[in-house]
Each structure stands twice: as structure tokens, then as C-alpha cells.
Amino acid sequence: MFEFCADPKSLEGARWMVCYLTTGKHLLFYQSFLLVIGLMLVTVPCALAMGFLGALGARSSIAPLRWLGKGYAALVRGVPDIAFFLFVPLALDQGLEWLRHQVKCPDWDAPVRQGNDFVVCSAAKLPLSSSPQWVHETYGIILAVAAFAFVFGAFASHVLSGAMNAVPRAQLETAEAYGMTPRQTTWRILVPQMWIYALPGLSNLWMVLIKATPLLFILGIEDIVYWGRELGGMKTSAYDYPHGDWRLWYFLALLVFYLMLTRVSEIVLSRLTRRLSHGQATMAGEEMRRA
Amino acid sequence: MKTLILSTAALALGAGMALAQDTIRLGTEGAYPPFNLIDDKGEVGGFEREVGDELCKRAELTCEWVTNDWDSIIPNLVSGNYDVIIAGMSITDERDEVIDFTQNYYPPASSAYVAMDEGVDLTGGVVAAQTATIQAGHVAESGATLVEFATPDETVAAVRNGEADAVFADKDYLKPVVEESGGELIFVGEDVQLGGGVGLGLRESDTELKEKFNTAITSMKEDGSLNELLKKWFGEDTVTY
Numbered sequence: 001m002f003e004f005c006a007d008p009k010s011l012e013g014a015r016w017m018v019c020y021l022t023t024g025k026h027l028l029f030y031q032s033f034l035l036v037i038g039l040m041l042v043t044v045p046c047a048l049a050m051g052f053l054g055a056l057g058a059r060s061s062i063a064p065l066r067w068l069g070k071g072y073a074a075l076v077r078g079v080p081d082i083a084f085f086l087f088v089p090l091a092l093d094q095g096l097e098w099l100r101h102q103v104k105c106p107d108w109d110a111p112v113r114q115g116n117d118f119v120v121c122s123a124a125k126l127p128l129s130s131s132p133q134w135v136h137e138t139y140g141i142i143l144a145v146a147a148f149a150f151v152f153g154a155f156a157s158h159v160l161s162g163a164m165n166a167v168p169r170a171q172l173e174t175a176e177a178y179g180m181t182p183r184q185t186t187w188r189i190l191v192p193q194m195w196i197y198a199l200p201g202l203s204n205l206w207m208v209l210i211k212a213t214p215l216l217f218i219l220g221i222e223d224i225v226y227w228g229r230e231l232g233g234m235k236t237s238a239y240d241y242p243h244g245d246w247r248l249w250y251f252l253a254l255l256v257f258y259l260m261l262t263r264v265s266e267i268v269l270s271r272l273t274r275r276l277s278h279g280q281a282t283m284a285g286e287e288m289r290r291a
Numbered sequence: 292m293k294t295l296i297l298s299t300a301a302l303a304l305g306a307g308m309a310l311a312q313d314t315i316r317l318g319t320e321g322a323y324p325p326f327n328l329i330d331d332k333g334e335v336g337g338f339e340r341e342v343g344d345e346l347c348k349r350a351e352l353t354c355e356w357v358t359n360d361w362d363s364i365i366p367n368l369v370s371g372n373y374d375v376i377i378a379g380m381s382i383t384d385e386r387d388e389v390i391d392f393t394q395n396y397y398p399p400a401s402s403a404y405v406a407m408d409e410g411v412d413l414t415g416g417v418v419a420a421q422t423a424t425i426q427a428g429h430v431a432e433s434g435a436t437l438v439e440f441a442t443p444d445e446t447v448a449a450v451r452n453g454e455a456d457a458v459f460a461d462k463d464y465l466k467p468v469v470e471e472s473g474g475e476l477i478f479v480g481e482d483v484q485l486g487g488g489v490g491l492g493l494r495e496s497d498t499e500l501k502e503k504f505n506t507a508i509t510s511m512k513e514d515g516s517l518n519e520l521l522k523k524w525f526g527e528d529t530v531t532y
Contacts (some may be wrong), residue, residue, distance in 0.1 A: 094370065
């Protein structure tokens with residue numbers, strides 16, 4: 001990065017440190033912070049959407065939909081997360097490749113499963129093995145978001161259906177008395193009012209989600225904890241910048257980052273709570289009315 | 292409509308052309324210097340990087356490097372995330388049941404114990420090794436208490452902070468670690484011969500690719516270029532072909 005970094009072995013003191021902290025590897029480490037934050041911001045709407053569908057499904061008057069909604073929440077909440085993190089991306093990836101295989105290579109006669117191997121024709125590979133590395137990485141991230149949305153969606157679905165049940169029955173009765181259809185009641189009365197009841201549970205989920213990012217490395221995404229471990233590990237002189245076991249310092253930096261992220265989240269969430277409490281028949285809402 | 296069909300045909304043709312120049316994806320761990328490592332530019336480096344690039348050149352393949360956790364390196368190969376494992380993986384019968392190996396490009400070499408002091412009990416003490424390696428299997432059979440770690444670096448760190456009495460790993464991995472520890476770490480006990488050397492791991496169904504790499508490895512062995520690389524990365528007195 002800097003000119004004086006050309007020969008790392010001859011550097012000392014502060015210069016060594018400056019060069020060390022600006023190696024290409026460290027830049028990847030800094031990028032991974034953005035990656036993690038970006039991933040969270042994409043995952044949350046997806047997980048909320050899944051949760052919302054699940055919650056609406058669980059309340060549906062159509063029996064199969066209700067079973068689907070309830071089954072989804074029960075299944076995912078009951079099975080360890082890590083099983084789903086391994087299962088969802090793999091199943092999704094192989095499922096999509098299998099579909100593409102059926103469409104693109106109809107005259108392929110070898111079986112797709114050969115012993116342990118999962119073999120599709122090379123035109124059906126997703127992404128194509130000739131596509132550049134960033135396509136593979138993006139694809140991996142999309143699979144990761146899908147896995148996170150699937151798992152956290154189930155928890156969100158439970159929180160949201162609890163919140164829907166917490167909206168005072170009198171509100172819905174009034175809506176019905178005004179002649180609203182069930183659909184209108186749901187969208188105009190129930191959904192706008194449920195958020196305040198859902199918020200504590202959802203904020204909990206957000207906190208858990210923030211800390212779940214090391215699971216990403218299972219899916220091949222190099223997150224901050226992976227880079228912290230990789231950079232902090234002892235380096236022999238096979239590397240340009242040999243050093244001892246510095247994992248403690250890297251993990252300390254991660255600790256500070258996570259605490260800061262938690263603090264910022266708390267501030268945002270408490271503002272959101274205030275906003276949503278306005279005009280609600282809850283204790284916080286009442287207090288605001290009096291003040 | 293006609294243009295639509297035409298352009299689809301052109302697209303399909305284009306896709307077919309792209310496939311003729313198929314890219315082979317090489318999967319490595321990137322945490323096992325000097326075999327493979329992520330260098331300070333953030334790219335894959337080490338002995339296997341040079342061997343892999345040369346093999347691809349000789350076999351006339353376009354290759355791309357990817358890193359993967361050691362724990363899931365075989366499952367991700369068989370499910371098709373990459374095509375070759377090139378990660379200091381010793382050829383063993385157990386692994387051979389699941390995947391295929393080329394001939395070795397790194398001769399069968401010794402594994403060794405490293406500890407903080409001379410008198411540790413290697414058959415009754417606590418010995419660290421990396422998960423799912425031949426060394427871990429050997430420790431488990433030796434009667435010592437095995438503690439496993441996900442990365443090789445953590446196995447050495449475990450000895451330094453007293454969690455384990457000794458670490459058992461490839462001697463070529465441990466050698467620079469011992470040399471640069473300033474006398475803190477030493478080799479103890481006898482070296483042990485394990486495994487059938489290091490080979491490329493491939494899917495069992497990929498016989499054609501296996502042949503291509505086998506031919507390339509043979510040619511590198513014959514003209515001495517593999518020996519040069521071995522000496523460059525593992526020192527003058529390393530075992531060569």
C-alpha cells in the first residue's frame with residue numbers, strides 16, 4: 001500500500017505496524033466487517049417476510065396453510081440451527097442444480113447420484129465453474145441469506161403470531177362492527193397494531209442474529225471471526241510479516257466491534273419502541289398520552 | 292418470435308463455447324504453511340500453489356483457487372463446489388473409500404511430536420492434533436488423550452498455553468515453527484511414518500481429470516521440477532523423488 005512497505009523483512013517498529021495493518025489480507029479483514037453488516041441488513045427483511053408468512057399461515061382459516069405455518073415454526077424451532085445451516089444451502093444448491101440439469105441436459109444418461117458424488121452436467125452447475133470468483137461468492141452469500149431467513153423466519157413467525165394474539169380483541173370486534181371483511185381487519189387493524197407487541201421479541205432475535213455470523217464460515221463465507229482467527233494465528237517466516245500468537249488482540253477488536261453494534265442496535269430499537277407506542281393501549285402508550 | 296428463438300440459440304451456443312474452456316476449481320485450506328497458506332496479499336500461496344499452477348499449465352487446464360474449511364473439505368468436493376482438493380491431504384485407505392487420489396506429489400514423510408520440554412509422556416499424556424487428520428487417528432490409537440482442533444495453528448497454540456503436553460503433526464509443518472520458537476518448542480520422541488504421501492483428491496466419478504493430473508505429476512517428477520519445488524519450500528534435506 002505504501003512505498004516503504006516493499007521489503008517487509010527490513011522494517012521495524014511503527015513502520016512495520018503500518019505496513020502490517022495495510023496488507024491485502026488486512027484489507028479483506030476490514031471488508032468483511034462491511035460484509036457482515038450488509039448481510040444482516042439484507043437478512044432481516046427476508047427473515048421478517050418469512051416470519052410474517054408463517055404467522056399469517058398459522059392463523060389462516062384454510063387448514064393446509066395453517067398446518068404449513070405451524071409445522072414450519074415447530075420444525076425449525078425444534079431442530080438445532082446448525083443442522084439447518086448445513087441442510088438449507090446444500091438442499092437448495094443441489095435442488096436448483098438438479099432442476100437445471102433436467103432442463104439443460106435432457107439426453108444425459110449417467111445418474112446424478114454416483115455413490116457419494118453429486119454429478120450434474122457442467123452446463124447445469126450453479127454457478128458455472130467457468131464464472132469468476134465473485135459470482136461464486138455472491139451465490140454463497142445468497143444461499144447464506146436464504147438459510148438465515150429460513151431459520152430466523154421461524155422464530156420471527158412465532159414472535160409475530162404471539163404479537164397478533166396480543167392485539168386487544170375489542171379492536172378487532174370494533175372493526176367487524178364497522179363491517180370490515182376479515183382481510184380488511186387483518187391489514188388495517190391487526191397488522192399496524194401488532195408491531196409494538198412484537199418488538200421486544202424481534203429485537204431479541206436481531207441480537208442473536210448479529211452474533212450468529214461466525215456460522216457463516218460453515219457456508220464458506222469468510223466473516224470477521226474467520227479473518228480474526230486467520231490473521232491472529234502464529235505466522236512463521238513463510239509469511240512476509242511473521243509474528244506470534246496474536247489471536248487475543250484480534251478477538252479483542254471483534255469484542256469491541258460487537259459491543260458497539262449492540263449499543264447502536266439498542267439505541268435504534270428504543271427509538272422504534274417509542275414511536276410504535278404512540279396511541280397504543282399499552283402502558284408505554286398510556287404514559288405518553290398523559291405526558 | 293423468430294428473433295427470440297435465434298437469440299436463445301445463440302445464447303445456448305455461447306454457453307456451449309464457454310464450457311469447452313472449462314475451469315477447474317482447486318480447493319485448499321489456506322492454513323497449513325508451507326503447504327498452503329493465505330499470503331499477506333490475501334491470496335493462496337505456498338508449495339501447493341506453485342505445484343497446482345504448474346500442474347494446471349501442463350495439463351492445459353484453466354484453474355481457479357478457492358479456500359474451504361478443513362472439516363468440510365471432502366463433503367464440499369463430492370457435492371461439486373470445487374473439483375480438486377489440494378490441501379496437504381495424505382492418501383489413506385479410509386479417504387480413498389469416499390474420494391479418489393492421484394499419485395502423490397509429496398513423498399510419504401514423517402510426522403513428529405513437538406513439546407515444551409523433553410520429558411513429556413507421549414503415550415499417556417494429552418496430545419493435540421488437527422481434526423480428521425491421519426495424525427489425529429494415530430494419537431487416538433497410541434493411548435494418549437487426544438484433543439482436536441480445527442486448524443493446525445491452534446494445535447501448536449494449545450501446547451504453548453499448556454492445554455496439551457505435545458502436538459503431533461507433519462514434520463514439515465512443525466519444522467519452521469520449532470526453528471522460529473527460539474528454543475521454546477522442541478521435537479520429542481521418535482518420528483512416525485504415516486500415510487502414503489500427499490495426493491490430489493478428486494471425485495470418484497472424475498476419472499478423466501484424474502488421468503490428466505496423473506500425467507502432469509509424472510512429467511513434473513521426471514524432469515525434476517517437482518524436486519526443485521520440494522527443496523524450495525521444505526529445505527535442502529527434504530525427501531525427494
